[in-house]
Amino acid sequence: MSFKLKALLKSPWVFHLSTGSCNNCDIEILDCLTPRFDIERFGMLLVGSIKHADVLLVTGSVNRNCIPRIKDVYEQMPRPCLVVAIGECSLSRGMFIHSYNCPLPLDKVIPVDVYIPGCPPRPEAIIAGIVKLIGKVKKSITKK
């Protein structure tokens, strides 16, 4: 088990799911792939299909139409897998907290491993969040 997770931490392939965000967080995620930050150094790749992914990045407020689809996508991801919530909207619904259309924050829908706050979070913050995620998984390996 731990060997699998170690290999996963060295090459986490990322699937990017936007549940109705304003696109700012999505642009910041794409910024991480640019020459300035270049997360391919750590083996991270942006993949197009959820079946290839190890990490699910969710941006945007979770609205009523999206909830069944988020669950669908989460169930289709091959285990072991991790979930990262990016941006104020998916963390706590942000400015849509009183909206009729956003009943729940993301972590009430699917289990979330790391929260990255910000509106939008800077690429540095996203990378710092991923580093914390890797540290957390490493700690859980040594505990077992």
Place this chain on the structure above:
Amino acid sequence: MIYIYYLLVLGFLATAAIGLVASWIDRKVTARVQYRVGPPILQPLIDIVKLLGKETLIPAGSSKITFLAAPVLGFASVVVVSTLLWLNNINFNQSFLGDLIVVLYLLTLPSISIIIGGFASRNPLASIGASREMKLILAYELPFILAVLVPVIQSGFSIKLGEILNFQAQNGAIIGSLSGVLAFIVIAMCIQAKLALVPFDMAEAETELIGGPLVEYSGSGLAMYKLTKNMLLFVLPFFCMILLMGGFVFSGIHIFYGILKYIGLVALITVIRNTNPRVRIDQAVRFFWGPMTIIAIVAVILALNGL
């Protein structure tokens, strides 16, 4: 017994190791072209190990046995091809008559395995990708086989890889002649299409078909496809070297030349991949049946006239 050794050590282990390093070179050069740093050298291996440890999901309603057997088919054919190529390269007389034809057939099987897997996975995107892959095979096989005829004709109509290598060892590499240069241009383009790299990657278009025929594959099936593709990155340039450049000679300074030839071919593939946009499938078919076939026919005529 010696053949099992060839199959396991050279056909599988050596080819996989060289192919993984080649795919690292490809990713690193791509990163440097885009002014990035790029992944560490063990990254392709770590990707494969990680994928082997993941869960394998089988889509509902798909044909289960076909879905799981398709990657094995492509992988097995690549291992057999690389064994045949190594065998001929080490000892010219070890192989059988007509192994060139066997290699040509087996080199089509990885693409066919991708088609089978794509259609078996019951996904519309995978079906579109698989049908594009099929059209691409129809497009590039004609000029590829015509270009392969050039070394056959020049070495006195022999369809044995060992005799082609023997001819080149005595009379110099075939790429030195005019028809050889033309055949090399055609074969380089066909290698690009066989590897499904960027000008001709419309079957696996990441941004358009999100992975094409591989969209439903996860875990070990995907790992096998990735490994097959990495091994093809060694096998196809090696095949081109054997046909046109005198193969890989294991003596003195020639080892260095062999490595240079291989790295040169990989660099050529990477540079073509990084400086071109993706073409549409109809443009690709027109490209292969038009200019490439004409160049290949001219090369064959020149070779028949001894040029």
